[in-house]
Amino acid sequence: MSKKYKRILVANRGDSAVRVIRACREMGIETVGVFSKGDRGALHTRLADYAICIGDVQSKDSYLNAYNVLAAATDYKVDAIHPGIGYFAENPDFCELCEECKIDYIGPGSSNIALMGDKVRAKRVAKESNIPVIGDDSVEINSYEECYQYAKQMGYPIILKAAKGGGGKGIRIVYKEEDLFRALELCIKEAEKVFDSGCILVERYIEDAKHIEVQVLADQFGNVIHLGDRECSIQRKNQKLIEESRCTTLDEETRRRMYEGAIDICKNIGYVGVGTIEYILEDNKTFYFMEMNTRLQVEHTISELITGIDLVKEQIQIAQGESLQIKQEDVLFQGYAIQCRILAEYFKDDFVPDFGIITRFDMPGGFGVRVDSAYEADNIVTPYYDSLLCKICCHDQTKGKAINKMLRCLEEMRVEGISTNKEVLMNILKDTRFLAGDYATTFLDTFN
Template sequence: MYNKILIANRGEIAVRIIRACRELGISTVAVYSKADMEALHTQLADEAFCIGEALSKDSYLSMERILSVAIATNAEAIHPGFGFLSENAKFAQICEKCGLDFIGPSSEVIEKMGDKAEARATMMKAKVPVVPGTKTPVFYADKAKNLANEIGYPVMIKAAYGGGGKGMRIAKSENEFEGQFQVAQREAENAFGNGTMYIEKYVSNPKHVEVQLIADKFGNVVTLGERDCSIQRNHQKMIEESPCVAISDKQRKKMSEAAVKAAKAVGYESAGTIEFLLDENGDFYFMEMNTRIQVEHPVTEMVTGIDLIKEQIRVASGEKLSFSQSDVALKGHAIECRINAENPEKGFRPCPGKITQLHVPGGNGVRIDSAVYNGYTIPPYYDSMIIKLIVHGEDRKTAIRKMISALGEVVVEGVTTNIDFQYDILNHSEFQNGYITTDFIPKYFGEYVTH
């Protein structure tokens, strides 16, 4: 086991990792930008070092500065959390060369699964179902249009090196294809520095269902159930839950087997997630693999009782998984709401600023993952998520009621949040009945949707 770990992240995930390390008896090193001098993770870590200016490129994305701190403090490993450098193959490779363990999969696996086109090809070879689409990446609109005509409209245009909903557009016909392709490609180039694209058949009204897995260095791969992440705005998740009420035990088994196939096909180690689209007929298709811990991992922890961060650290240090597939049982139902400092009525515009009053709920089956506190000033430079509110109940109906109750207790004054919007979603009859797909928000809350 490690003696010291550097956390190359900020906010609630940095706090989450620090707490897990404390429980494992591991010392922690935090890094922070000048904008985060008063951030909670800098106060909780054993050591904290400023690595640059407020902008991410000058701090949390600066590999050289992060590695310099890790080496100077004698850290043995780096936990990247999610976002920032967590899926950067180059960063993982440099960590390896510097003798630092990257708490995640190898750089080769990150690179392979980060290239969406190559990931699709790998999954097809492993006989994991994939959405019909291009077998190789494309760069030019005219060639891409010919391929789209073969696949059949509507199609989804996606960045080969992307995520977070960026570089994605739907083309409903041949006439609008080139325009949508060019918009998606420009966005991909701006966001990821790479305009390589691929095309796949657009699955209408699907559910977004992902399978959590974790694998060790001894070839053991275990799945920990699934999460329904269908409540999204512009491909950004808002509410997640586990398990997915729309799938049967038979489907769950098939999806888990497919996820294990996918992980073994690339020699995966660490925590990871296989994302699937579930169509109206109950068929599922591989969408992508997230080679990191997910924002929504707490709902899986709530229904399995397994601490994913601790287990991720253990397997990175060379230990075998502390449990087998037969030990995993899903108990009850968990829901997570992402509370963001944003204004839904103004196009979800971020609302940074000082929190003048804060109250969060508690009680049996209620969990808060956050890094904010009374008097904390939310900086304008990073993601607007400030609180993850997670609840657990004996069944979905109980969990929904508990979440509605918990949301009603949350008080965040000084900034605008999306709490009321979350509350409206949870109280919607279609949500309560489980009739949710990725078009839920555009369909029922179209006045809020921005493009």
């Protein structure tokens, strides 16, 4: 039975919170914004109908403090909590706490989050759905000796991943035996710190691969559709920098199999909500399941631009118990869209984050341009949160036209007071390999 939310708490900050608050406002739903002492007066707190401070500047004391978030939700008598992107967006324990407090969690159920958040179990689900995975089995290592024996059998290079991780964290690539011990040690420490679990998955590392993902939508009545694919191969430190929709070099038969695989996984586990199936593309026809993100993605914006479908509103309607009003045949892909992440970083110093007072913050505009941000002039960029300042998206008929539009936008953009990655983004877009689609996830390793 469907219901209508009257008030939603947005358990996030920055452009993620702004994105959700704006969708709620258009749907006639009141919002409660939460903020740390470091975000007092931030844009998302001004856009929300109500705003409450939930702790100190450190995320663990505020945005990751489940007790404070739920106390605010209870105090303001909200119907649901939207986790946004990051923080509690893929946390099954927080989802269960919401259920115990009789507050809807806008996202999949805790069992789905836990299942697909475990890379070992997720690979097994993919295999059961007849989707190729790297290796015959999912290998979770428990000691250096196990890792050593696996690498000796499979050969180098190998990749170590936090089994409970995501977002490009807890990953190490090992090219030779003498580097294995140190890499494993660092990977375990990072996994324990970021994900509270030292479980590590080991796989053969595929060099010169592309990173392709498929956006899905599913309701509680078993209806599942896809909203096309995104190419996310331009990355730094295993984190996405430029995303495109759709991939311009993907073989159509391979694309069809990726779409079918994504839908099959959702149906096999009874998935409900917005999600993304991520693949590694070894060549134009050979791909492997990598992971599933059981949340809204940073790059969801470009899928919205080519389909005209508001994913946040769809999330909320699904959580209210409504069935999908969109059928697969209703989804039409119009043109091409590209997103650049504008980060407060020094590129020449190996992407070291910058922070300080923004003295100027002028964003571009125009036909086919979308900017998602929560920063303004005179805001302070602190070292406590993600370095993302904004996302600029451009939509046009072709990739070439969209690139030209993005270059114009980056030239117009003026951010002063802190360093940004603007220059490296422009250099990438001007590279002939980028226009041709001739690149892989290792592109920035050799980029000058």
